[in-house]
Every structure is written in C-alpha cells, then in structure tokens.
Amino acid sequence: MIPLLFDMPTTIALTLLVPFAGTLAVLLLGRWPNLREAATLATASALTVLVYSLLGPVLEGARPELTLWEVVPGVPLAFSVEPLGMIFAMIASLLWIVTTVYAIGYMRGNDEHAQTRFYACFAVAILSAMGIAFAGNLLTLFLFYELMTISTFPLVTHKGTEEAKRSGRVYLGILMGTSIGLQLVAIIGCWILAGSLDFVPGGLLAGKAEGWPVLILFVLFVFGIGKAAVMPFHRWLPAAMVAPTPVSALLHAVAVVKAGVFTVVKVVVYVFGLDLLNATSGTEWIAVAAGFTILSASLVALQQDNLKRRLAYSTISQLSYVVLAAAILAPLSVMGAALHIMAHAFGKITLFFAAGSIYTAAHKTRVSELHGIGWKMPWTMGAFAIGSLSMIGVPPTAGFVSKWFMLSGAYEAQAWAAIAVIFASTVLNAAYFLPIVYHAFARPQPAGGHGYSGTHGLDAADRAHGAEEGDGHHADHGEAPWPIVLALTFTAGGSVVLFLFPDAFLTLAEQLVGGRP
Amino acid sequence: MSLIQNLPALQVVLPLFAAPLCLFLRHPRLAWLFALAVGGAVFAIAVSLTMTVGEVGAFSYEMGGWAAPWGIEYVIDPLDTLILCLVSGIGLLVLLYAGPSVEAEIPRGLIPQFYVLYLLCLTGLLGMVATGDVFNLFVFLEISSLSTYALVALGRDPRAQTAAYRYLILGSLGATFYVIGIGLLYMMTGTLNMEDLARLIPEVADTRTVSVAIAFLAVGLSLKLALFPLHKWLPAAYTYAPSVVTAFVAATATKVAVYVMVRIFFTVLGPIDAFQTLPAAVHETQVVSFLAILAMLSGSAVAIFQPNLKRLFAYSSVAQIGYMMLGISMVSVTGMTAGLVHMVNHAMIKGTIFMALGALILRLGWPRLERLDGVGYRMPVTFAAFVIGALSLIGVPGTSGFISKLYLVKAALEDQHWIMAAAVVLSSFLAIIYVWKILEVAYMRSPPADAAPVREAPLIMLAPLWILALANLYFGLDTTYTIGLSESAAEFILNYTPGEGPGFEHPLLTGHGAAESGGTH
Amino acid sequence: MIETILGLYNYWIVIVLMMAGFYTVIARGNLAKKIIGLNIFQTSVFLLYITMGYVRGGTAPIVDPSGEATLYTNPLPSVLILTAIVVGIATTALGLALAVRIRESHGTLEEDEILAIEDRMDGEH
Structure with a gap:
C-alpha cells in the first residue's frame, strides 16, 4: 500500500493537475516523440501513485473533500472521494499506464499520424475521468462528463476519413444530445426539488421527493447518461470503434463507458438512495430496459464479423449488466455493479489489446480471418482467452466475482427475471x-502461411524471433511488438489476480452500500 | 461637485464630444489611438461608477443642474453598472482589435469617420443605459442607431448598402413607434421621467390610451431588439457590415435594446404589470414567450443551412435573443436572472465569435464555409478562440453559455413550463449541428494543397479576442459577478416600486395647462 | 358625437398621416418613396406631440413683462419635437444618401430588381 504523500485535499487537486500538466508537457514535447511518450508515462505513473495513496485512508473510512469556489450560488466546484469513485479512479489511472505502454507500441507499429494530439487528448480524457470519479456534486460531475465527450472526439475521428467523420457525428450527437437533452434536465430537476446538487450518502432526494417526479428523474438520468449505452442510445459505441485500438481499449472499454455506468450507480446510491427507488413504483422498467439491452446487444454481437465491433456490442451488453445490477436495488447487487466496473474493465481492455495486437502484427480485423492464429500469437490469444472467460464469468477470473454478487443480489431481491437474463446472456x-x-487454436491456418508449433510458440525466445520476422511482411507474422504483448499480458494477469485477491475492491464495494449486507 | 458625482454625465459626454475630434486626426493610426484612449477612459468611468454604486448604492445626476422631473435625470443603479461595464468593456476590446481590421476593410480616407461613428454609437448605447428620462432615451437610441446604419454601410460589399438601408427603415419605424408610445404616456401623465412615470402610471392604468401606448412600445422595442418575427433587418446587416462593426453591434446593440425593453416594461410600466398584460397568445403563455420560442427554433434551424459564417451567426443571434426574451418573459426571479445573465454571456460569446471571424476575414477573405478547409491547422491560435466561443454558444459546461442555459431550464422547470424547457434543449441541439459543421470543416479536412501559408492574426487583434474567449471560460466557472448581479437586478426589477422621491408638486398636473393638455378627455 | 369627430380633428389628421406614411414604407418598392413614406409617418408623430401640448386659447410661453396671468401652451412637447425633427432630418439624409449609393452600385432603386441582383450575387459568392 502506498503511503499518503500529501494531505488529502492536495492529493485530490493533484489528481486533476497532474494530467493537466501532462497534457501541456505532451504538447510542448510534441517534436521529440521519445520525450513526449516519456512524459505521458511519467504522468500516468505519478497519477496512479497519487490515486493509490488515497486508498489506505478511504479503506479506513476517510472521505476527503476539496471544495473550490462556487460556480453558481449554492453549487460549488467540489470533489470528494468515496468508495465507488475510488474504484473507478484506481482502474482508470492504473490502466492508463498499461495503455500508454501499449499505445507506444501500437502507434509506432502502425505509423499513425498526429500522435501528439493523440497523447494530449488522451491525457485530457483521463483528467476528466478523475474529475468524474471524485466529483462531489452533480454539476462538477456534469462538467467533467462533457469535457470527456469533447476530449475523446478528436480521438474517435483520429483517422480523419469519411467514415471517421460520420462516426464522429454519431458519437457526439448521441453523447451530447442525451447529456444536454435528458441528463441536464434531470440535474436541474434535482436542483429544484432538493435545493442542492451534493452527493449525499443515503440519497440527496430521500425525503424531498416521491412518486412520479422521482421516476421521471430516474428515467432521465439512466437514458441521459448516454455513456452507459442503454438502448436505444447505444449506437455511439460501435461507431467509436473507428478510433485507434488504444482508444477503444482504454476509453471505450474503460474510461468513457465506465464513466457512464459509474454515474448511473453513483446517482442511484447518492442521489436517489436505494430506499427511495424501492419505494417508487415503475423503477423496475429501468431493469427491463437494461435486460433488453443485455440480450439484444449479445445477439447482435453474435453476428458481427469485425472483431472490434463484436467487442463493442459485447461492451454494450456488459454495461447494461451494471445498470441492471444497480436497478435491482438490492445492496448485494449494487456491490456487484461496482465490482463489475472493475472486472469488466480488466477483461475488456485485454480483449481490445488483443484485437489491436492482431491488427498490428497481422493486419486482420475480422473474426473469420483468425483461424489458426493462436499458434502464431500465443501470448495474444492466450490473453484473449482469459479475457473471454472473464466476460463469461468463469473462475478464475474477476468476472466471476462480480457476477456472483449480482446473482446473489437478484436472488435476495427475488428478481427472477433478472437472474434469467443473466444466465441467458452468459x-x-x-x-x-x-x-x-x-x-x-484448433483450426489450421489458411493456406499460404506457416505456423509455429505449440512448443515453439510458447517459448519466449522464439516469440521474439517471430516478432522480428513479422516486421514488414504480414503474411508471415509473429507476435506484435513487445510493448503490446507486455500490456496485454499484464491486464490478463490482472483479471486473474483480482479473482484471487479482490479484497480492496470488495471492501470499497461494501462501504458503498454501507457495510456488508 | 466632485468628479465622482459628475461621472454619470462624463460617461456619456466624453465619447460624444470626443467623437468629432477624430475628424481632425487625418492619419488613420492617430485616429485609432485617440479613439482607443477615449474608449479606455469610458471604460474606466464605467468601472469607477460600478465601485461607487457598490459603496453608496444607486444615485442620480441632474443634467445641467435642473432638478428632476423638469430636467433630465441620469440614474445609475446596479443593473445599469452591469450593462455600462459590459458595453464600454466590449467597446474598448473591439476598439483595440479594430486597428488592423479597419485598415484592411475600410478605405483609408474614411477611417477617421469610422471612429467618429464608432464613438457616437458607443455614446448612444451608454446614454440609453445611463439616462432616467424616456425621451432622452429616444435621442440616444437614435444616435446609436443612425451611427450604426452608417457603420453598416461602410462594408465593402455593395449589399452592405441595401442592408444598411433596410436596417434604417425598420430601425426608424421602431424608434418612431417608441416615440408614439412615450408620447401617449406623456399625454396621460405629463412626465417623461422614468421614476415619475412609474409613480403616476397606476392612476391611469385602465385607460385605452395607456394600452395603446404599451402596444406601440412593445412593437417598437421588439423591432429594435430583433425579436422574431421583427428580425428581418438583422442577418443582412450583420453579414455585410465590416467585421469590427459586426463584433461590436452583435455584442452590444441588441443587448442594450433588451435592457431598454426590461427597463420600460418592468420599471417604468412595472407598477401596472404592463408586460404581464400583453395580449396572451395561448392560454397563460405570453405572446413574448411564444415569439421567443419561435425565434430560438427558427433562428437555429435557418443557421444550419447558411454557408456564409457571418450570416450563420447572425441567425444564431436571432435565436439567442429568443433565449433572453424567453427568460424575461417568464416573469420570475430565476427567469429574469437567466435572461439578464444570458445578455451578458451572449455579448461575450458573440464578441468572441465575430472577432475571430474578423481575423479569418483579414487573412483569408470572405468567410465561406467551403473556404475554411483545415483552417484549424492554418491559424490554430485564432481558431482555438473561435472554438471556445462556439462551445460556449452550444452551452458546454465550463463555459458561460452553460450557465445561461442552466438558469433558463431551471426557470422553465420551476414554473413547470415544459414546452419552454424543451424548446431550449431542442434549440441547443440545433446549435450543436451548426457549430459542429464548422468545426468539422476546420479540423477534419486538410487545407487545400495549393493554399498559401497564412499567418495568425496580428497580436493586437489576438489579444482582445483571447481576453473575451477566456472571459467565456472564467464566467462559466465563477459566476459571482454575473449571476450575483443579475439576480439582484432581477429582484430589484420585479419588485420595483418607485422611490419616494422629493415631495414636489408636479408642474404639469397641478396647473390648468395639464387639465386641457391631456386632450382626449 | 359630431363634436368628438370634428373637435378632435387634429387627431384624425394624425391617424390618416400615420397610416398613409406607414403604408408607403411597407408597400412601396421604390427606395426613395419609402423614405418619403417614413417622413410622412414621422410628421404625423410631430403633429401628435404638438397637439397634446396645445392649450386652447393659450399663447406662446413667453413671460409677459406686464405680469398679467396668461394662458400658455405647454412648451415641452414642442421642444421635444424640435429634437425629433432633427433626428428625422438626419434619418432622411442618411436614407437618401444610402439610396444614392445603392443606385450607383445596383443601377436601380426598385426593390424587386435589387433583390434579383442580390440573389445573383449570393449565387456567385
């Protein structure tokens, strides 16, 4: 455990200032790629250290706060660290380091253009993720939520092609449209009803509203948080897949989408409170919408041949797990929701890393092209296998832990339909x-290439040899560059480690619902 | 009298007397520096007035030593100081920016005249705010309008003349309607002093003359502030005027007209609820709300299809005026706050945008959308300021535009005006579309291969541009001044009761002259 | 009834002038005629003000040295209208100047022809 380096409010401020400084550094060092990437790595590491230094106090029950000035009368720009935000911040900052390593390999391997803009926008996106995680009220959260949308837009449209432009429009249109059209209205509604926008344990609106206004606000929030991709506002996520893979991996499997479901859980717990929502009739329709999204997105995923699109639809379905778990409104399932944010992050980023690795080494994007690739890229496909298991929820992966809590919660709340949905989608x-x-692994590769034998493939020395050979002519490729392999191995390992040692996250999730139920 | 006490007069008189002096400075650079010095002084006066009002509260000044209501009285209250600072501040920034832009867009021989007109326009706008006399207000209205017509006509395009001509016709009609309105009020009350009018008006509230006066005032002022459907003069005038003029007029002139509307309807006619009794359009919804919604939606929708950026943002201005009037038309403290704060914020937004467009015109020529391919890479610093302004226009959190929308939607929801809230949201979507269309062209297309390298705008233009752009961010994150002042102004306006004033007998109501001068009875 | 109609004859003149002027501004296509219409419109307002200041039997408000109480007309509306006339002249001058410039650049003063020319310019730009 990392000791606290600064006092807690300063640490919170630094979690925002460090990525900001990182952005500036990247922009200034744009001309020297090595220095620029070193700056990104240093920023990411510093940020992670800062975030993890808060873990100890938070586990012991501290809730550090930092209130800056009032933006509008009565609503300050405020930050406070609570368990859920801690989970989100820990994942986002740690995976940023990993993704940076990966991105260095990927962006150089694919010789992408405008890399400085890429790293700068990436840093701003992480900054907004920190802002969302530690936001102390709805206004602060909304501020960073929109900053995230805008800062990721140049990343989505990075390629600058017609297709990228079209996808960019969908991306921005849905995310901004839902946030301004629905979420902002819901926030203002809360402001009018409660007279404040602070996150309050037990619910800001508890005792201040009941009946249909609560239901309307709940619906506005769940659909207005477009980043949670509940159908019918899910189309931005497949559209975002035109982005370079590191973006898809960190942002569209972790930071952006998790910001969405994080906000949903946060709103359920700190704005409404479980009791208020349980007492309001009609909230079960949100669970229905989430369940529908889980199943239909899975069905769509089945038919996708493009690997990244398949992963995107899988993400939509997995995000709705979190929404569903939150909407079951049982403490155990809310714990499951919080844990699933963590579990899915590690699993899905591994899968995306693998997809990018295949693209870099073999320039393949379709599922049907992957026959026999396992023996050429054993580390990649091994990690892919672990990631898949975590998605399905099979031990020994983190996915099992979160699914277990969700199911226990659903059982406790006697939500049989939810249980059926979870089983079907599994x-x-x-x-x-x-x-x-x-x-x-089992199919022979298509004619034309020659494979490595199993024993070769698993041998590190040979892998390196393969990577060299793979450079230049992709028909005869091996593993991707080493930073990519290193990154995906790390995250795949993370999935397993979090299954074995989930204690910190479990404790945080327990604190979220106010002690072990 | 000390200097402080004379400040309200100086605020107006200084630019008025300084204006003709520009004519004697034949050299354009000299005229510019002189106008700049005057602009700086005017802004300094506005700031010291604000501080004085902050210390001693609202105070009045009697022009030429004639006591009100016989003489013309200037009254400075907190709302006035807000608008005075806004107008003189933006006036100064635009003047700073004007140097290179004017030299490029206006024939050299006409440049001293340009500064004459500019200072006169500034005089008119400041006078409208400072004065406490409804007829004096008309005079300043015409000073600013006439100089604006001439400024618009200085545009290089031949269409600038027709635009100025149309503006002149409609503007004069509006001003004449206003004169008729106050004439009728004078007929009934025998006074032109605002506070006096407010005190006397309730006695005659139920007469038809007053109703007719209200109607004339409403139409006349709506023409001046370009409320839909009386906005026809605005798009062409903004499009073909020189960039400097567009930036100044778009940021200040309509705002001052909105201010006058608020002043006349909520303070002068406030005691008889003139605004609330305007003929209703649909049930309880006031006709102004209805028109404001139409303005917001039609203005934004038409803006989407404009290939000329100046015209595009001119239509956007029509929509934004709708926002202001929507807030005001709710007649609640929150709504009025929203309207007033949007007045300030929109001045900053449009100032930024039109200044940035002016910088693009300076370097690239006519701002047609198809000419802006990759401009985000060609002039990154200039265009970044434009982006800030544009995001603020959409209402992205962290910008001043967001604060306006936040309060506007809040006001609508508080009073359960669902349609109004929906209209604000819908119009914001449309704003996203037309803004993003531009950003896509600017950043996602590569510059044409044969494009000559362009430099950034000169520093003297970039500095005011960026000051305004950063003001957009600052007032999006700290609203102590904007919301604070607007809120107290809104409460002041909505609960306005004419002060006790000196216990005089009215000269025109006590004598037998007044009995007959009424004419209609 | 008759008295209402005849006794307030200046007001009827005001209304007729106002409407005639207003109609000319709105309906006429010739830019010069529009200015004339605007003038008529403004003149009606001058008349309105002067009428309301007039007191039947009153004289000009000049203090009589003999000290006799005299019935004066209200001077203020006349003063106001002096200002308004100045404004009106300025407006007319500016309007006509613009009309001359438009005539020079477009070759016509007819609004429909100007619109047609400008539509073509919009197409080119």
Whole structure:
C-alpha cells in the first residue's frame, strides 16, 4: 500500500493537475516523440501513485473533500472521494499506464499520424475521468462528463476519413444530445426539488421527493447518461470503434463507458438512495430496459464479423449488466455493479489489446480471418482467452466475482427475471467468444502461411524471433511488438489476480452500500 | 461637485464630444489611438461608477443642474453598472482589435469617420443605459442607431448598402413607434421621467390610451431588439457590415435594446404589470414567450443551412435573443436572472465569435464555409478562440453559455413550463449541428494543397479576442459577478416600486395647462 | 358625437398621416418613396406631440413683462419635437444618401430588381 504523500485535499487537486500538466508537457514535447511518450508515462505513473495513496485512508473510512469556489450560488466546484469513485479512479489511472505502454507500441507499429494530439487528448480524457470519479456534486460531475465527450472526439475521428467523420457525428450527437437533452434536465430537476446538487450518502432526494417526479428523474438520468449505452442510445459505441485500438481499449472499454455506468450507480446510491427507488413504483422498467439491452446487444454481437465491433456490442451488453445490477436495488447487487466496473474493465481492455495486437502484427480485423492464429500469437490469444472467460464469468477470473454478487443480489431481491437474463446472456457470451478462441487454436491456418508449433510458440525466445520476422511482411507474422504483448499480458494477469485477491475492491464495494449486507 | 458625482454625465459626454475630434486626426493610426484612449477612459468611468454604486448604492445626476422631473435625470443603479461595464468593456476590446481590421476593410480616407461613428454609437448605447428620462432615451437610441446604419454601410460589399438601408427603415419605424408610445404616456401623465412615470402610471392604468401606448412600445422595442418575427433587418446587416462593426453591434446593440425593453416594461410600466398584460397568445403563455420560442427554433434551424459564417451567426443571434426574451418573459426571479445573465454571456460569446471571424476575414477573405478547409491547422491560435466561443454558444459546461442555459431550464422547470424547457434543449441541439459543421470543416479536412501559408492574426487583434474567449471560460466557472448581479437586478426589477422621491408638486398636473393638455378627455 | 369627430380633428389628421406614411414604407418598392413614406409617418408623430401640448386659447410661453396671468401652451412637447425633427432630418439624409449609393452600385432603386441582383450575387459568392 502506498503511503499518503500529501494531505488529502492536495492529493485530490493533484489528481486533476497532474494530467493537466501532462497534457501541456505532451504538447510542448510534441517534436521529440521519445520525450513526449516519456512524459505521458511519467504522468500516468505519478497519477496512479497519487490515486493509490488515497486508498489506505478511504479503506479506513476517510472521505476527503476539496471544495473550490462556487460556480453558481449554492453549487460549488467540489470533489470528494468515496468508495465507488475510488474504484473507478484506481482502474482508470492504473490502466492508463498499461495503455500508454501499449499505445507506444501500437502507434509506432502502425505509423499513425498526429500522435501528439493523440497523447494530449488522451491525457485530457483521463483528467476528466478523475474529475468524474471524485466529483462531489452533480454539476462538477456534469462538467467533467462533457469535457470527456469533447476530449475523446478528436480521438474517435483520429483517422480523419469519411467514415471517421460520420462516426464522429454519431458519437457526439448521441453523447451530447442525451447529456444536454435528458441528463441536464434531470440535474436541474434535482436542483429544484432538493435545493442542492451534493452527493449525499443515503440519497440527496430521500425525503424531498416521491412518486412520479422521482421516476421521471430516474428515467432521465439512466437514458441521459448516454455513456452507459442503454438502448436505444447505444449506437455511439460501435461507431467509436473507428478510433485507434488504444482508444477503444482504454476509453471505450474503460474510461468513457465506465464513466457512464459509474454515474448511473453513483446517482442511484447518492442521489436517489436505494430506499427511495424501492419505494417508487415503475423503477423496475429501468431493469427491463437494461435486460433488453443485455440480450439484444449479445445477439447482435453474435453476428458481427469485425472483431472490434463484436467487442463493442459485447461492451454494450456488459454495461447494461451494471445498470441492471444497480436497478435491482438490492445492496448485494449494487456491490456487484461496482465490482463489475472493475472486472469488466480488466477483461475488456485485454480483449481490445488483443484485437489491436492482431491488427498490428497481422493486419486482420475480422473474426473469420483468425483461424489458426493462436499458434502464431500465443501470448495474444492466450490473453484473449482469459479475457473471454472473464466476460463469461468463469473462475478464475474477476468476472466471476462480480457476477456472483449480482446473482446473489437478484436472488435476495427475488428478481427472477433478472437472474434469467443473466444466465441467458452468459450462454450468449460464451457463444460469441469461445468460438474465436477455439478456432484460433484448433483450426489450421489458411493456406499460404506457416505456423509455429505449440512448443515453439510458447517459448519466449522464439516469440521474439517471430516478432522480428513479422516486421514488414504480414503474411508471415509473429507476435506484435513487445510493448503490446507486455500490456496485454499484464491486464490478463490482472483479471486473474483480482479473482484471487479482490479484497480492496470488495471492501470499497461494501462501504458503498454501507457495510456488508 | 466632485468628479465622482459628475461621472454619470462624463460617461456619456466624453465619447460624444470626443467623437468629432477624430475628424481632425487625418492619419488613420492617430485616429485609432485617440479613439482607443477615449474608449479606455469610458471604460474606466464605467468601472469607477460600478465601485461607487457598490459603496453608496444607486444615485442620480441632474443634467445641467435642473432638478428632476423638469430636467433630465441620469440614474445609475446596479443593473445599469452591469450593462455600462459590459458595453464600454466590449467597446474598448473591439476598439483595440479594430486597428488592423479597419485598415484592411475600410478605405483609408474614411477611417477617421469610422471612429467618429464608432464613438457616437458607443455614446448612444451608454446614454440609453445611463439616462432616467424616456425621451432622452429616444435621442440616444437614435444616435446609436443612425451611427450604426452608417457603420453598416461602410462594408465593402455593395449589399452592405441595401442592408444598411433596410436596417434604417425598420430601425426608424421602431424608434418612431417608441416615440408614439412615450408620447401617449406623456399625454396621460405629463412626465417623461422614468421614476415619475412609474409613480403616476397606476392612476391611469385602465385607460385605452395607456394600452395603446404599451402596444406601440412593445412593437417598437421588439423591432429594435430583433425579436422574431421583427428580425428581418438583422442577418443582412450583420453579414455585410465590416467585421469590427459586426463584433461590436452583435455584442452590444441588441443587448442594450433588451435592457431598454426590461427597463420600460418592468420599471417604468412595472407598477401596472404592463408586460404581464400583453395580449396572451395561448392560454397563460405570453405572446413574448411564444415569439421567443419561435425565434430560438427558427433562428437555429435557418443557421444550419447558411454557408456564409457571418450570416450563420447572425441567425444564431436571432435565436439567442429568443433565449433572453424567453427568460424575461417568464416573469420570475430565476427567469429574469437567466435572461439578464444570458445578455451578458451572449455579448461575450458573440464578441468572441465575430472577432475571430474578423481575423479569418483579414487573412483569408470572405468567410465561406467551403473556404475554411483545415483552417484549424492554418491559424490554430485564432481558431482555438473561435472554438471556445462556439462551445460556449452550444452551452458546454465550463463555459458561460452553460450557465445561461442552466438558469433558463431551471426557470422553465420551476414554473413547470415544459414546452419552454424543451424548446431550449431542442434549440441547443440545433446549435450543436451548426457549430459542429464548422468545426468539422476546420479540423477534419486538410487545407487545400495549393493554399498559401497564412499567418495568425496580428497580436493586437489576438489579444482582445483571447481576453473575451477566456472571459467565456472564467464566467462559466465563477459566476459571482454575473449571476450575483443579475439576480439582484432581477429582484430589484420585479419588485420595483418607485422611490419616494422629493415631495414636489408636479408642474404639469397641478396647473390648468395639464387639465386641457391631456386632450382626449 | 359630431363634436368628438370634428373637435378632435387634429387627431384624425394624425391617424390618416400615420397610416398613409406607414403604408408607403411597407408597400412601396421604390427606395426613395419609402423614405418619403417614413417622413410622412414621422410628421404625423410631430403633429401628435404638438397637439397634446396645445392649450386652447393659450399663447406662446413667453413671460409677459406686464405680469398679467396668461394662458400658455405647454412648451415641452414642442421642444421635444424640435429634437425629433432633427433626428428625422438626419434619418432622411442618411436614407437618401444610402439610396444614392445603392443606385450607383445596383443601377436601380426598385426593390424587386435589387433583390434579383442580390440573389445573383449570393449565387456567385
């Protein structure tokens, strides 16, 4: 455990200032790629150290706060650290380091243009993720939420092609449209009803509103948080897949989408409170919408041949797990929701890393092209297998832990339909992930290439040899560059480690719902 | 009398007397520096007035030593100081910016005249705010309007003349309507002093003459502030005027007109609830709300299809005036706050945007959308300021535009005006579309291969541009001044009761002259 | 009834002038005629002000040295209208100057022809 380096309010301020300084450094050092990337890495590491230094006090029950000035009368720009935000910040900052390592390999391997803009926007996106995680009231949260949308837009449209432009429009249109059209209205509604926008344990609105206004606000929030991708506002996520893979991996599997479901859980717990929502009739329709999203997104994922699109639809379905778990409104399921933010982050980023690794080494993007690739890229596909297992929720992966809590919560709340949905989607998850893994290892590769034998493939020395050989002619490729492999191995390992040692996250999730239920 | 006490007069008289002096400075650079010095002094006066009002509260000044209500009285209250600072501050920034832009866009021989007109326009706008006399207000209204017509006509395009001509016709009609309105009020009350009018008006509230006066005032002022559907003069005038003029007029002139509307309807006619009794359009919804919503939606929708950026943002201004009037038309403290704060914020937003466009015109020529391919890379510093202004226009959190929208939606929801809230949101979507269309062209297309390298705008233009752009961010994050002042002004306006005033007998109501001069009875 | 109609004859003149002027501004396509209409419109307002200041049997408000109480007309509206006339002249001058410039650049003063020319310019730009 990392000791606290500064006093807690300063640490909170630094978690925002460090990425900001990182952005400036990247922009200034744009001309020297090595220095620029060193700056990104240093920023990411410093940020992670700062965030993890808060873990100890928070586990012991501290709730550090930092209130700056009042933006509008009665609503300050305020930050406070609570368990859920801690989970989100820990994941986002740690995975930023990993993704930076990966991105260095990927962006150089693919010789991408405008890399300085890429790293700068990335840093701003992380800054906004920190802002969202530690936001102390709805206004602060909204501020960073929109900053995230805007800062990720140049990343989504990075390629600058017609397709990228079209996707950019969908991305921005849905995210900004829902946030201004629905979420902002909901925030203002809360402001009028409660007279304040602070996050209050037990619910800001508890005792201040009841009946249909609560239901309307709840609906506005869940659909207005477009980043949670509940259908019908999910189309931005597949559209965002035109971005370079590191973006898809960190932002569209971790930071952005988790910001969405994080906000949903945060709103459920700190704005409404479980009791208020339980007492309001009609909230079960949110669970229905989430359940529908889980199943239909899984069905769509089954039919996608483009690997990244398949992953995107899988993400939509997995995000709705979190929404569903939150909407079941049982303490255990809310714990499951919080844990799933963590579990899915590690699992999905691994899968995206693997997809990017395949693209970099073999320039393949389709599922049907991956036959036999497992023996050429054993580390990549091994990690992919672990990621898949975590998505399905099979031990020994973190996905199992979160699913376990969700199911226990659903059982406790006697939400049989929810349990059925979770089981059905587990089957679907298996149906669209396992064949990839199976074909990659069991099928012969298409004629034209020559494979490595199993023993070769698992041998590190040979892998390095393969990577060298793979440079230049992709028909005869091996593993991707080493930073990529290193990154995906780390995250795959993380999935397993978090299954074995989930204690810190479990404690935080317990604190979120006010002690072990 | 000390200097402080004379400040209200100096505020107006200084630019008025300084204006003709520009004519004697034949050299353009000299005229510019002189106008700049005057602008700086005017702004300094506005700031010291604000501080004085902060210390001693609202105070009045009697022009030429004639006591009100016989003489013309200047009254400075907190709302006035807000608008005075806004107008003189933006006036100064635009003047600073004007140097290179004017030299590029206006024939050299006309430049001293340009500064004459500019200072006169500034005089008129400041006078409208400072005065406490409704007829004096008309005079300043015409000073600012006439100089604006001439300024618009200085545009290089031949269409600038027709635009100025149309503006002149409609503007004069509006001003004449206003004169008719106050004439009728004078007929009934025998006074032109605002506070006096407010005190005397309740006695005659139910007469038809007063109703007719209200109607004339409403139409006349709506023409001046370009409320839909009386906005026809605005798009062409903004499009073809020189960039400096567009920036100044868009940021200040309509705002002052909105201020006058508020002043006349909520303080002068406030005691008889003139605004609330305007003929209703649909049930309880006032006709102004209805028109404001139409302005917001139609203005934004038409803006989407404009290839000329100046015209695009001119239509956006029509929509934004709708926002202001919508807030005001709710007649609640929150709504009025929203309207007033948007007045200030929108001045900053449009100032930024039109200044940035002026810088693009300076370097690239006519701002057609298809000419702006990759301009975000060609002039990054200039265009970044434009982006800030544009995001603020959409209402992205962290910008001043967001604060306006926040309060506007809040006001609508508080009073359960669902349609108004929906209209604000919908119009914001449309704003996203037209703004993003531009940003896409600027950043996602590469500059044409044969494009000559362009430099950034000169520093003297960039500095005021960036000051305004950063003001957009600052007032989006700290609203102590904007919301604080607007809120107290809103409460003051909505609960306005004419002060006790000196216990005089009115000269025109006590004598037998007044009995007959009324004419209609 | 008759008295209402005849006794307030200046007001009827005001209304007729106002409407005639207003109609000319709105309906006429010739830019010079529009200015004339605007003038008529403004003149009606001058008349309105002067009428309301007039006191039947009153004289000009000049203090009589003999000290006799005299009935004066209200001078203020006349003073105001002096200002308004100045404004009106300025407006007319500016309007006509603009009309001359438009005539020079467009070759016509007819609004429909000007619009047609400008539509073509919009197409080119």
